[in-house]
Amino acid sequence: MKILEIQNLRKQYPGFLLDNVSFDVEEGSIMGFIGRNGAGKTTTIKSVLNLVHADGGTVRFLGKDLWASEAASKKQIGLVLGEFNYYKRKKLKAIAAVTKGFYEDWDDAAYEGLMKRFSLDPEKKINELSQGMRVKFALALALSHRARLLILDEPTSGLDPVSRDELLDIFRSIIEDGEHSILFSTHIISDLEKCADYITYIKGGKILVSTDADSFKGAYRLVSGEAEQLSRYRDRLIGFRGHAFGFTGLMRAEDAVRAEDLKVAPADMESIMIYTEKEDGHESAAE
Amino acid sequence: MKALLNKEFKLCLHPTIFIYLALVLMLLIPSYPYLVSCFFVCNAIFFVFQNARENGDSMYTAMLPVSKTQTVKARGLFVVIVQMIDIVLMAGMCALSLVAMPGFNSGGTDHSLTLLAFALILFTIFNLIFLPSFYKNGYKAGTAFIKGAIGVWIWIVVAEGLMIASGAMMMNGANVPFFRFLAEKLDCFPKTSEAWTAQGILFGTAAVIYALGTWLAVRLSVKHYERVDVQ
Numbered sequence: 001m002k003i004l005e006i007q008n009l010r011k012q013y014p015g016f017l018l019d020n021v022s023f024d025v026e027e028g029s030i031m032g033f034i035g036r037n038g039a040g041k042t043t044t045i046k047s048v049l050n051l052v053h054a055d056g057g058t059v060r061f062l063g064k065d066l067w068a069s070e071a072a073s074k075k076q077i078g079l080v081l082g083e084f085n086y087y088k089r090k091k092l093k094a095i096a097a098v099t100k101g102f103y104e105d106w107d108d109a110a111y112e113g114l115m116k117r118f119s120l121d122p123e124k125k126i127n128e129l130s131q132g133m134r135v136k137f138a139l140a141l142a143l144s145h146r147a148r149l150l151i152l153d154e155p156t157s158g159l160d161p162v163s164r165d166e167l168l169d170i171f172r173s174i175i176e177d178g179e180h181s182i183l184f185s186t187h188i189i190s191d192l193e194k195c196a197d198y199i200t201y202i203k204g205g206k207i208l209v210s211t212d213a214d215s216f217k218g219a220y221r222l223v224s225g226e227a228e229q230l231s232r233y234r235d236r237l238i239g240f241r242g243h244a245f246g247f248t249g250l251m252r253a254e255d256a257v258r259a260e261d262l263k264v265a266p267a268d269m270e271s272i273m274i275y276t277e278k279e280d281g282h283e284s285a286a287e
Numbered sequence: 288m289k290a291l292l293n294k295e296f297k298l299c300l301h302p303t304i305f306i307y308l309a310l311v312l313m314l315l316i317p318s319y320p321y322l323v324s325c326f327f328v329c330n331a332i333f334f335v336f337q338n339a340r341e342n343g344d345s346m347y348t349a350m351l352p353v354s355k356t357q358t359v360k361a362r363g364l365f366v367v368i369v370q371m372i373d374i375v376l377m378a379g380m381c382a383l384s385l386v387a388m389p390g391f392n393s394g395g396t397d398h399s400l401t402l403l404a405f406a407l408i409l410f411t412i413f414n415l416i417f418l419p420s421f422y423k424n425g426y427k428a429g430t431a432f433i434k435g436a437i438g439v440w441i442w443i444v445v446a447e448g449l450m451i452a453s454g455a456m457m458m459n460g461a462n463v464p465f466f467r468f469l470a471e472k473l474d475c476f477p478k479t480s481e482a483w484t485a486q487g488i489l490f491g492t493a494a495v496i497y498a499l500g501t502w503l504a505v506r507l508s509v510k511h512y513e514r515v516d517v518q
Contacts, residue, residue, distance in 0.1 A: 051349045052516035074352035086347040087298050097295050102351045103292035 001027045002060075003149050003181045004048075011047050016205060018043050023148065023200045030171060030179035032196030033185040033215070034269070036277055040205040041185040042081070045153050049079065061149065073245040075103060078142030078150040083134035083158060084126060090159070090164035092137060111144035117166075131158035138205035140168065143174070150174065150182045157190050164188075169197045170194035189270040199269070203276070211267075220267040221256035224248040231258060239278030250275030291353060291361030299365075307331035308373060310396045314380035315387060320395030320447040321377075324407045328373045328440055329413045332341040333432040336421060345425050349517040351488055356509045358421060363505035366418070370410045378426035384518055391475075393454060395447035400486035401473040405446045409499035411493075421509035425515045450474045 004025040011018040018040045019256045025031045035041050047054040050067050059066040061063040087095055092115075100106045115122060118136035126134065135158050142150060150171075153207070156164045172195055174180050181255065186192060200210040207215060225233065233251075234240075236259070240249025250271060256264050308331065311322040339345075349360050381398035396402045417435030421428055453469035472485040 046517075049350075051346075052518070053514070071352045071354050071357070072351075077352075079350045079352065081346070086343040088342065090298060090342075094297060098290075098294045099351070101293050191389065 003027045004038060004058040004059075004183065006044075006048060007058045007060075009044060009047055009059065009082055010055045011043055011052060012055050013043075014038070016043075016048065018054075019206045021039075021202070021205075021207050023207060025183050026182050026198065027181055028175050029197040030139040030175060030182045030184055030195050031198045032192035032269075033183055033200050033202065034187065034189060034273060035202035036273075037187065039202045040146050041202060042121070042153055043205075045081070045183075045185060049074070049151070055099065075105070075145070076148040078145065079143045080135070080138045080150070080152045082154050083131050084138035084140070084141070085134065086126070088127040089125055089174060091123060092120060093271040095126070096122065096141065099141050100144075101163050105267065107144050107146055108248070109241030110146075111140060114140040114143055118163075132163060135159055138165065138243060143170070148180055150180070150184075152182065154186045154188060155184065156188055164191060165194075171195050187280065189268075189273055193269055200261075201273070201276075208276070217267060217269060217272070219253055220272050221251050221253050222248065222265045222267045222271055223251050223256055223259060223262040224265075233262065239275030241275075243280070288357065288361055290351075291357060292350075292364060294348070295335075295361060295365040298335060298342070298388045299339040300343055301331070301334040303334050304331040304369065304422075305353060308336075308369070308376065310355065311373060311376040311380055314377060314384065314398065314416075317388060318392055318394035320451075321392070321402055322396065322409055322443045322447055324377070325409045326369065326436070326443065327375065329410070329417070329432075329435060329439055331415075332342065332369060332426060333417070333435075335369075335429040337429075340426050340428055345517050355512050355515075359509045359512050360505060363414075363508065366414065366461060367501060370454075374403055374406060391454065393451070396450045397474050399473065399475060400490040401450075404486070404490040405442075406495040407490075407497040408446075409439055409442050409449070411478060411504075414501045414504040418504040419507035419511055422512040422515070425517065434493070441506050448503055450455055 002024045006024070007022050007090070009021040010019060015030075021044050022042070022154050031184040033041055033044070043052065046052045047057075048059050056204055061077070064073065068074045096111065106149060118133070118140060120129075120133060120137055120140065123234070126137070129137065135155060139152075140154060142152070148152075154207055156167060159167065168191060171182055171184070174181060184192070184196065198210070198212050199216040201208045201216075207221075219240070223237070227242070228243070230240070232248050233249075236255040238251060240247045249261065250267060256262070262273075307327045310324050310327045313319060314321050349355075358479060368372055381402065384398040391397065413435045416438045417431050420431035420434050453466040453474055456463060456466045457470045470486075472482050473489065475482060477483040477486050
């Protein structure tokens with residue numbers, strides 16, 4: 001079952017267009033939402049949640065129009081937009097006490113467990129926390145009201161590798177029951193390698209692809225060859241990087257099959273994104 | 288609504304609001320335009336809006352399971368509560384003035400129901416200008432306050448000016464019926480049944496104006512804020 005359905009979402013800003021964005025989030029899955037800074041990830045998330053008004057499109061949450069039942073829908077959505085940067089002179093316990101009042105399903109035990117797990121002191125004020133700890137506090141709030149869907153915009157930015165790994169474990173445990181889902185926007189692609197079931201890739205306000213993670217990775221290959229081979233394969237390369245011994249680049253899997261004289265390797269998500277973003281310029285300056 | 292109101296008091300409230308509310312003690316200053324004390328309450332409300340903005344309240348609230356309409360209505364209710372506290376405190380000061388400072392206020396409106404009615408109209412003017420102006424964008428609290436303050440000061444000058452003029456005319460023996468009515472029935476602590484009736488009608492009318500004006504201000508604010516993108 002689809003927990004979130006986004007159809008033809010449009011938002012026009014001067015100099016930027018979110019262009020008919022469509023994708024779904026399945027129940028019991030983690031959707032990785034990737035793209036460069038400024039690609040439209042945050043605009044998409046804010047439009048979905050009606051923080052900014054979309055110029056067109058529909059968003060359905062658990063089969064209902066999310067915008068028409070905004071307050072009721074948001075009770076079942078946990079939202080993290082980066083680090084918690086609000087009421088910086090207030091204590092964590094004061095903010096949590098106020099936030100709790102908005103959710104009938106607030107789970108004190110879950111909240112206290114997360115506060116301990118993240119080593120967060122409720123007596124501390126927001127401005128006494130590091131960037132990473134503020135992200136953890138935002139996550140503790142979002143994970144404490146039994147949300148069916150977690151929408152997380154760059155939740156791992158600013159976290160150390162151990163905390164990030166710990167968080168990814170929490171994400172996996174959340175979706176284990178098959179009823180909860182996570183939409184996870186990030187540019188730290190290695191995090192998605194570890195936990196995403198599906199990938200939606202946005203570039204310049206348009207969705208390039210939205211599919212399961214294996215198909216996403218399986219559709220591309222990393223290839224490398226010598227400098228004199230480059231001219232022969234240049235048209236088939238999505239993006240490439242030249243170096244002293246030749247080149248390394250990204251190719252579609254079906255093109256790579258026919259490139260028998262090149263070294264071919266499976267593509268990781270980070271390489272797919274890097275070389276796809278090089279597509280327009282094809283090659284960046286000699287790195 | 289209860290949770291939103293709790294947020295207003297626990298997170299958005301700026302501590303200076305208590306200092307500004309305490310300025311109701313200005314009603315014990317002899318010969319003074321007492322409506323000025325209400326301006327400071329408007330100032331306190333502005334600080335709450337500014338404090339909320341600086342703390343990212345609009346984004347925090349937008350992430351909560353509430354609509355923009357509920358958000359604006361809760362803030363409107365918070366404003367009404369603060370203003371009603373001031374009206375109650377002013378009424379207390381008026382009662383205290385009977386003992387503490389009997390006599391005529393040559394600086395403006397006397398301690399009376401008229402003063403409370405004028406305060407309600409002042410708050411109505413402020414709410415009608417400040418709230419819709421702020422919610423046009425949700426962050427320009429300063430601009431909205433300057434506009435509201437201009438409206439408030441015009442009212443203070445008109446209302447207090449009328450009362451000063453009526454008092455001055457009576458003292459100089461001028462017999463203009465309108466000013467005579469102001470001085471004898473409205474600009475005094477009501478001790479006669481005629482004064483109670485006149486001031487009661489004025490206060491009741493002002494209360495209706497306040498209720499309708501503030502309702503309209505919130506309605507306009509909701510309309511404006513629904514169009515705002517929370518960034």
